[in-house]
Amino acid sequence: MKKRILTLIICFCAAGLFSGCGILPFAEDNPFGEKDEETIEAVLPTATPTPEPTPTEEPQEPSEDEQEEEGTPLEQAEHMAAQYDYDGAIQLLKEQDEYETNQKMQAAVAEYEGIKATCVEYPLEQITHVFFHTLIKDTSKAFDGDSDEAGYNQVMTTISEFKKIIESMYEKGYVLVSPHDMASVNDDGTMSRGKIMLPPGKIPFVLSQDDVSYYHYMEGDGFADKLVLDENGDVKCAYIEDDGSVSIGNYDLVPILDAFVEEHPDFSYHGRKGILAMTGYNGVLGYRTDIAYKTGENLQDNQKEFLENHPDFDYEEEVKQATEVANALKANGWEFASHTWGHKNATDSTAEELKTDNEKWEAYVAPILGKTDMIIFAFGADIGDWEGYSMDNEKFAYYKSRGYNYYCNVDSNQYWVQITDQYFRQGRRNLDGYRMYYNPEMLSDLFDVSEVWDSSRPTPVPEM
Numbered sequence: 001m002k003k004r005i006l007t008l009i010i011c012f013c014a015a016g017l018f019s020g021c022g023i024l025p026f027a028e029d030n031p032f033g034e035k036d037e038e039t040i041e042a043v044l045p046t047a048t049p050t051p052e053p054t055p056t057e058e059p060q061e062p063s064e065d066e067q068e069e070e071g072t073p074l075e076q077a078e079h080m081a082a083q084y085d086y087d088g089a090i091q092l093l094k095e096q097d098e099y100e101t102n103q104k105m106q107a108a109v110a111e112y113e114g115i116k117a118t119c120v121e122y123p124l125e126q127i128t129h130v131f132f133h134t135l136i137k138d139t140s141k142a143f144d145g146d147s148d149e150a151g152y153n154q155v156m157t158t159i160s161e162f163k164k165i166i167e168s169m170y171e172k173g174y175v176l177v178s179p180h181d182m183a184s185v186n187d188d189g190t191m192s193r194g195k196i197m198l199p200p201g202k203i204p205f206v207l208s209q210d211d212v213s214y215y216h217y218m219e220g221d222g223f224a225d226k227l228v229l230d231e232n233g234d235v236k237c238a239y240i241e242d243d244g245s246v247s248i249g250n251y252d253l254v255p256i257l258d259a260f261v262e263e264h265p266d267f268s269y270h271g272r273k274g275i276l277a278m279t280g281y282n283g284v285l286g287y288r289t290d291i292a293y294k295t296g297e298n299l300q301d302n303q304k305e306f307l308e309n310h311p312d313f314d315y316e317e318e319v320k321q322a323t324e325v326a327n328a329l330k331a332n333g334w335e336f337a338s339h340t341w342g343h344k345n346a347t348d349s350t351a352e353e354l355k356t357d358n359e360k361w362e363a364y365v366a367p368i369l370g371k372t373d374m375i376i377f378a379f380g381a382d383i384g385d386w387e388g389y390s391m392d393n394e395k396f397a398y399y400k401s402r403g404y405n406y407y408c409n410v411d412s413n414q415y416w417v418q419i420t421d422q423y424f425r426q427g428r429r430n431l432d433g434y435r436m437y438y439n440p441e442m443l444s445d446l447f448d449v450s451e452v453w454d455s456s457r458p459t460p461v462p463e464m
């Protein structure tokens with residue numbers, strides 16, 4: 001019990017002082033999304049209007065390549081079995097007309113039955129959850145000595161670090177799962193524990209990325225500009241080069257992880273990827289979809305500047321493109337969570353304030369990303385303590401009434417999971433510059449910091 005209280009303090013320190021969400025170091029003075037407070041010291045966008053990347057139209061139509069990629073029933077079954085979906089693989093083969101006479105299919109089914117029999121149920125309370133912010137593509141721009149450098153150094157991770165982290169975790173046997181595998185919601189709104197079956201030695205984990213908004217303040221600091229669809233309908237990043245030209249590639253977590261799972265399907269359980277925790281006040285996924293960009297009301301300075309620099313801005317087109325990207329993400333194993341619309345501190349906010357905030361998420365974010373039953377608290381700031389939520393917790397009662405059943409905070413423990421018949425809760429670990437620099441030993445179950453560390457980071461990483 002004592003240990004639990006102690007770790008809770010650490011957890012809330014983590015949430016309040018460093019890293020609950022990366023925007024934190026700036027947030028003390030700069031309440032992002034709080035529109036009534038005009039305070040954000042943003043890095044001003046470059047004066048040159050930035051050319052808009054043009055995602056391909058009609059991404060829903062799978063290309064011939066994609067249809068070929070799906071392959072024969074045997075190949076599809078092999079892929080499903082590689083992702084531990086033995087029942088799905090077996091069912092697919094048994095459904096085929098030629099199954100009774102096809103020895104290859106029968107042999108495959110026998111093989112999958114054999115592997116399935118060796119699988120063990122993984123203890124849900126021992127499943128870790130790691131999270132990242134937008135990855136740094138160009139460290140020379142992020143670490144250029146301007147006022148944002150310290151924050152990026154503390155709470156961001158570079159592309160090179162991320163690639164080494166997932167490689168290490170893969171080699172250790174980690175497998176991506178979703179909170180939706182760990183608990184399910186029943187028709188009456190109650191919840192039941194899930195069951196994750198994996199071969200011995202495999203270790204399920206949850207991955208999330210916060211603030212996939214490509215906020216205005218990050219412009220010109222070496223981050224991707226938005227997520228787009230390439231000519232194959234795959235989700236990639238658009239990155240604006242110094243000369244204003246747009247490069248399309250794997251410049252942030254989503255396409256990097258997609259490529260990794262493509263190469264190593266057994267890094268994903270039943271096709272799961274990660275959870276993207278989304279605010280709304282600067283739009284989503286790099287698209288300026290908040291209603292303020294349409295009405296022109298209550299605009300922050302950097303939003304005004306964006307609109308001035310983009311005289312051809314077309315709100316409806318922006319929403320359409322964002323929706324296409326969101327649909328492609330969901331079709332490819334990604335899920336969305338609310339990170340509150342305005343990056344609110346849910347601990348400090350009243351229930352009424354959270355309600356007002358959530359109504360904006362439902363009005364301007366949900367139509368693009370779809371409904372979600374998950375909240376990833378901004379700043380890691382939870383609505384209750386470790387003992388749990390009850391219906392006399394007004395904030396919980398409100399969120400539950402709006403269909404939220406999964407709640408994630410920030411906790412420095414290796415794992416912290418709470419599953420009741422009313423909700424699922426999980427603590428998350430920040431894998432960022434601050435944690436790697438100050439507490440490398442806390443990450444040794446995942447990777448060796450000395451092998452991952454990006455030497456272009458200025459040291460020491462500033463204290464928080």
Ligand SMILES: [Zn+2]
Binds near residue numbers: 021339
């Ligand atoms: Zn955040």
